[in-house]
Amino acid sequence: MILLRRYLIYLILVILVATGFTYISYKIYPSIGFVKNDIWRVLPSPGDTNRDIYTRAFVSQYGTFALAKPEAAYFSASVDIEENLLSSNCSYKLTGEDIEAKWWAITLYDNEGFLTQNNEKLYSFNSENIDFNFEGGFEVYFTNDDAFIAELNNKNWLRSPEEKNFSISMRIYLPGEEFFSNLKRINLPIVEKIRCLDE
């Protein structure tokens, strides 16, 4: 009985240590697994068969059926150019240039990673439905401020959630093999804060 109790304590300790390792790897993985490009983060091989076990586990939780390269690249950002978290309290402007690929899309997600509820039923802009400016670039605004929306002279805006922070993703499909060897330096859109409701 005493022996059984001792082994049970060992088992609990082993499980606790395993849980600790899993927690630490969950916390550390984003800073070592992702490639950083300005405000954007991207996994170099999200769906590939030769990815490491940590990437496989992370992707299965946060993007279960991600495609392997060179089919698609999935960039995400949760901060603006000043490295502050994207807040539903503020309005932002994303500025970018067209990207050489079959198509691309910019999508806004709430803090749980789901599409944000909005009356407009607008969740994203893609390379075929976005309004480009005269220089061939584009702007997209993220806001939950109706006064700000009324002032806008641009149909490219997405409503951010009513509360908490949010994130954006940029999906790029069939960008070519070379794209993936240059993930750190590709010219991607920037996001800057315009104003906040409490300012």
Next chain:
Amino acid sequence: MSSFLKKVFIIIILGFIVHLLFISVFPQLKAWSISRQASENNNINTAFQRDLADSNSTQIIRPSADLLYGGCGYDVTYKPLIISTQVPSTYWSVSFFSQNTDNFATINELNETGENLKIYLFGPNSKPSKVSDGFIVVSPSNRGLMLMRQFIGNGSNFDELYNIQDTLECTLEGS
């Protein structure tokens, strides 16, 4: 080394091994949970269609609002699966995910330029026969998932895309 330190060391090593096992098995568990949902809905080896994602779509984290999805969970333990569909003029892809969620194959417009697509999906232990009317894909696991993605573009061809989605068929050979 004292007996106490030895025990601590062994517990840490065992804990790390259990952690690695959990991390390795986690994707399979995730895929198993999804395929269980699919089989409860009778969707194994049967095509399913999904509406465009919106704010009510909470099955998958970070869904795409620009892709129309169809697909089928598969089990090719005993027979190959035949997948056939029309394909649109916009971007499309048919991608295969093994039981550990690896994307082991993708067929897209770069491979098939016609309007119709046919794929024979074989299991890991089968010997694929030659086919003249489609692509052969060999899955590294008996069970997995096939997903067809269609790009909605500016939304002007929704009807065409939904019609194409309805043409997707997944049937076991000989059934």
